Amino acid sequence: MKGHQVTIIDIAKKLGISKSTVSRALTNNPNVNPETRKAVLEMAKTLDYQPNMLALGLIKNETRMLGVIIPDIQKPFFAAIVSGIQHAVGRMGYRTIIAQSDESPQIEKENIQALMLSRVDGFLICHTRDTRNFDQIKLLYQKGFPLVSFARICQGLPIPKVVEDDFNGLYTTTQHLIERGRKRIALLAGPKHLQASKLRQQGYLSALRQNGIGFDNELVAHTRFLADDVAVAVNRWLALAEPPDAICTIYDGGAVQVMQLLKSRGVNVPGDIAVAGFGNDPASGLVEPGLTTFEQRPYEIGQAAGKHMLDILKKRFGDVPPEITISEGRLVVRGST
Template structure:
C-alpha cells in the first residue's frame, strides 16, 4: 500500500466502508456520524493520506493556486516580493506558480496563457520594462479573473495596484545630493513609458526646482537597465563642458556600475562625483564606498499584493475594484554621497 499514493479507496477498504462515506468524512459533510468521521480521519492520518488537489479543484471549480508573473526572479527586489506574496497567501491555503518573463513582453503574454490553461484562480502581475500593450491583461479582466498589479503596473484597468514610493524616492535622493553641495545632478532613469520611471523623473525635477536649480535635459539618460547603456550615459556626461558633480539613479545595479566605472577612471566618489541609488539592494552595503540608496520595502509590497488578491477571492472587493497602495521607503545614507560618515 505504501508504494502508491493513498486514496479514499484505500481508506474505505481498511475500514470496511464505502468510498462515498470516506469522502463525506473528509469534506466535513453533515450527513455522517461523528464516530465514523473520527475513524476516517484517524485512518487517513495513519496512512498519510494526501488529498488530490486537482480533483478537488475540478469539483469546486478552483485550483487554490495563483499565478505570479515577474520580469526577473534573480533580482533581489522581485525575489523579496514573491516571498511576501507566498507567505501571505499560503496561510489561507493557496499556492503560487511563478512565471518569469525575462523582460520580454511576448514571454509575458505566453506565461499568462499558460497560467490560464493551468486553471489558476487569480493573477498577480508585474509587467516587463517594454510592455506597452495591455490587451492580454484586459482579456483576463474581461473574463472576470481576480487581478492585482504591482511595481510596473497596468494603468489602464480599475484593479488593485501596489507600488513603490517612486516620486518621493527620487525627490528625497535628489534633495540629499543638493544638501551635500551638489549643483549639477544627473539622473540615470528607466524606460520612458514606465509609469514608475515617469514618477521618479518628476520627483527629481521638483527637487531641483524647489532649490532653484534649472533642469537640464542633457543630464537625464533613459535606459533599459542595461550596463552598456550605463557606461554610454557616463561617457556622455563626462564629455560635457560642465559635467555632473552628482548622479541619482532609479535602480541600484546602475548605481553600483557607475561607482565601478568612476573608480576605474580615477574619479573620486563622492568628492568629485557623488552617486545615489534606489532600492537598497544587498550590494549597496557591500561595495566601497557604500552606496547611498532609497530603501524600498519589496517584501511589504508582496504582502499587500497578496492581501489584495485574497480580498478579491473572498469577494470583499468586486473584480473591478480600483485601489492603490504606495509602500513608503527611507533614504539610507552611506559614503557614496557623504565622505564624512565613519
C-alpha cells in the same frame, strides 16, 4: 506499488465501499456515517493518501492557490516582495505558485496561460520592463479573475495597485544632492514607457525646478536596466565639456555599476562625482564608499499586495473599489554623496 499515487479508488477497494462514499467522507459531507468517516480517514492515513488539490478545486470552484508573476526572482527586490505576499496570504490558508517572466513579455504571457490552466484563484503581477500590450491582463479581468498589480503596474484597469514611493524618492534624493552643493546632476533613468520611471524622473525635475536649476537634456539617459546601457551613459557624460558633479539613478544595480565605471576612469566618488541609487539593495551597503540610496521597503509592498488580494477574494461577488497603495520609503545616506 512503488511510484503509485494513492487515490480514493484505492481507499474504496481496501474498505469495500464506493469511491463516492470515500470522496464524501474526505470532504466532511454530513451525510456520511461517522464510523465510515473514521474508517476512511484512518485508511487514508495508513496509505499516505494525498488529496488531488486540482480535483478538489474543480469541486469547490477554488484551489486556494494564487499565481504570482515577477520579472526576476534572483533580484532581492522581487524576492522580498514575494516573501511579503506569501506571509500575507499564507495566514489565511492560501499558497502561491511563483512564475518568473525573465523580463520577457512572451514568457509573461505563457506564465499567465499556465497559471490559468492550474486554476489559480487570483493573480498578483509585476510586469516586465518591456510589457506594453496588456490584452492578456484585460482578458483575465473580463473573465472575473481577482487581479492585483504591483511595482510595474497595468494602468488601464480598475484593479488594486501597489507602487513604490517613486516621485518622492527621486525628489528627496535629488534635493539631498543639491543640499550637498551639486548643480549638474545627471539622471540614469529607466525605459520611457514605465510608469515608475516616469514618476521618478518627475521627482528629479521637480527638485531641480524648486532650486532654480535648469534642466539639461544631455544629463538624462534612459536605459533598459542593462549594463551596456549604463556604460554608454557614463562614457557620454564624462566626455561632456562640463561633466556632471552628481549622478542619480533609479535603481541600485545601475548606481553600483556607475561607481565601478567612475573608479576605473580615475574619478573620485564622491569628491569629483557623487552617486545616489534607489532601492537599498543589500549590495548598496557593501560597496566602497557605501551607496546613498532611497529605500523601497519591498517586503511591505508584497504584504500590501497580498492584503489587497485577500480583500478581493473575500468580496469576490461584491464591489471592490480599486486603489493605489504607495509604500513610503526613506533616504539612507552613505559615503557616496
